[in-house]
Amino acid sequence: MNNAEFEKKLVEQIKGINKEKQPERELWTGIELAISRDDLSQEKQSANDGRKTFLAVAAVALVSLLGWFSMSPQLVLLTGDDLVASLSQQHELQKNELLVKLQNQTALTENWQDQLAELDDAADAIKKALQNDPNNMALLKMLQSVHQQQISLIERVHSPKWSHI
Structure with a gap:
């Protein structure tokens, strides 16, 4: 097969291809799953941020409380x-x-x-x-x-x- 024949057959096959090709399987479930994973990871990240904030506030409160008690004259x-x-x-x-x-x-x-x-x-x-x-x-x-x-x-x-x- 020479180069001209090859190109002719290639052009015929390209013309014969259906322009609206359908996927072999349902793709939306995978897309939805990927989106929901992103949402879950964002929720986990915000929950972790909330925990970190709570721990920081608790640590500051503990240090403040200890400082207040150490200065209180009633605890002699x-x-x-x-x-x-x-x-x-x-x-x-x-x-x-x-x-x-x-x-x-x-x-x-x-x-x-x-x-x-x-x-x-x-x-x-x-x-x-x-x-x-x-x-x-x-x-x-x-x-x-x-x-x-x-x-x-x-x-x-x-x-x-x-x-x-």
Whole structure:
């Protein structure tokens, strides 16, 4: 086949081609899928941007809160003699409120005030020991225990008989 014949056949075949060629399969589903993927990736990106913004705001708020607390004079931790004085003062207030509340009830025993005085003496001895070692956790726990024993004694002595089994 020579060059002239080849060109003649090529021109005939080109003229025979249908100008409106239809695709062999449906293309719109693929196009829609590609568009929806782009939309999803944009939504994911905007969601990630929202999370990043939230984390940044939370970090700034945390730093601000920590700064505010560090400058606040109310958050002073009590240690040593100040702690012992504060514990004793709180206990005395609680004990006095309880005694006033229960003053009209009759006590179940006669010697409860002697027991209360003994516990007061024990608390005083612990406070003297804390003067030499004000941050001794064992002594502080003992003081709290004595204070709690006093409160429990007052409550038990003034509780009605029918509540005991």
